[in-house]
Amino acid sequence: MDTIVRRNSRKKIGGILFQAFAVAVGLLVLFPIIYCCFVSFMKPNQIQSIPPTFFPREWTLENYGTVMETTTIGRFMLNSLIVAGVSSIIRLITASLAAFAFSFYQFKGRDALFMVCLGTVMIPSDVVLVTNYQTISRLHLVNTYVGMTCIFCVAAMNIFMMRQNFLTFSKTLQEAAYVDGCSNIRFFFKILLPTSTPVLTTVFISSFISTWNTYLWPMLVTNDPMMRTVQVGVTMLNNEDSNVYGPIMAASMMVLIPTVALFLIFRKKIVSGIMGGAIKG
């Protein structure tokens, strides 16, 4: 009896030690973010001191103040919010309509068109970056939200994911709706979409994060400082003066907090979305 209790308690301590170890590994993984956070709260003279240190000796909001005063980060944030928000909403529309057609209709050429959609995965967006830039510049859309947003308005993986989801939709419910005289488009808006909110949320959140995080395209199609997104803006701080690490880290924190927060809140949805979308179907 005594030995069992002792073995159990030893097992328990082992479990706690193991969990502490795993969390320590987690802190190691997150080291760059923690470092960025600490530096953003340091006094400028501590950042400039050699040897470099890890913990702020004195916590200060000075760097954040500098960013707010000397840069247009508020405008950058707004631009990113508009680009990421609008393109994610349009993605929801394009993907859900396409997935509706693919999963609820029989028509000639359906499978071929589905392959046309999925085939876009084989063409990386970087390969067509320059040509897309020329299209946008010929349409005089440089420095406009339309130009920044338009290449993000559809994604094959989103269509694929929603189709998988729609295919599981109960056929009897669909038939019942038709018998009741519900038109196709009414069925789509009143029944299908409201019952599919989990997959809609997943698509919206993951495309918001990925568009918010894009660098190259917004950099290419904007040269007006007022039209820069946060990702471009934060790298621009770097070129002005070499001693601005404090404000740069403060700006980095401000840029990463929205996506990290979304990730923490919607972790389960994002994870299930990624796994569902990527597993070969």
Added chain:
Amino acid sequence: MRRKGIARLEPLLYLLPALVFFVLFTYYPFVKTVFNSFFLTNFMGIRKEFVGLENYLRILQDKEFFAAIKNTFIYVLASVPLSVFIALLLALIANKKTRSSPVYETMFALPMAMSSSVCAMIFELMYNPSLGILNEILGTNISWLTDSRYTIYSISFISVWMNIGFNFLFLLAAVRNVPADLLEAADMEGASFFHRTTKIILPIVSPTVFFLIINSLARSMMMSGLVIILTDGGRSGSASTMISYMYTQSVNSQNYNNGYAAAIVAFIITFILMLVSFGFEKKYVHYD
């Protein structure tokens, strides 16, 4: 009769928005890039004169582009396997569910929410030879980003870190899928942790490992953002990649002749690499 005709068009109508975007911003520019790569173009990228394969022959003889191809392969080899390996270790650590599982699983996955420009900024400070923490921790005195012997590897490591989270999520699911009775049987026979991992877990997660390698292969071949941010717009060419070469040639030098051809070469190399890896998969990866 007429109603039927409209009904037939209905699904196509729903497909239209998606197809319009696909055609305008994926297929049309792709075909146009291929087409333009056979022409001499002016500083606006407008076709002037058909020259056949001349653009390709020129960039393939360009030392800078050759270095860019080589660098791209170094990036891929230095970052893809390491990122999958670290993620696998993390998945093995997180395998058993405990009370604090949600905490460290989130910590391991979090790097995937990060953007390349913010990562570039953070690592630029960490890599700074005098003010950065890295030399202080390692007790070294290395110019991680400006010493051309280290630049590529320093940048690769950033992409290793950024990819850990994504790879971890997949490997965690795969590791947890290993049948419990298999592991129990191994425990009964007194198999060591190492033995258990290599002989039972690894073969079962191998399809996931393969999927992740293919997935990151394609993305790493397109690596460019970090290089452009960290090496002055890719201008200091020692670390340039195929796509950053394409970018600097077209955007900074308005040399679209080289830009288009580089884009297509990058596409072809990546495509071939994918085909080769699928062949490899058929031969070596077990799905049973």
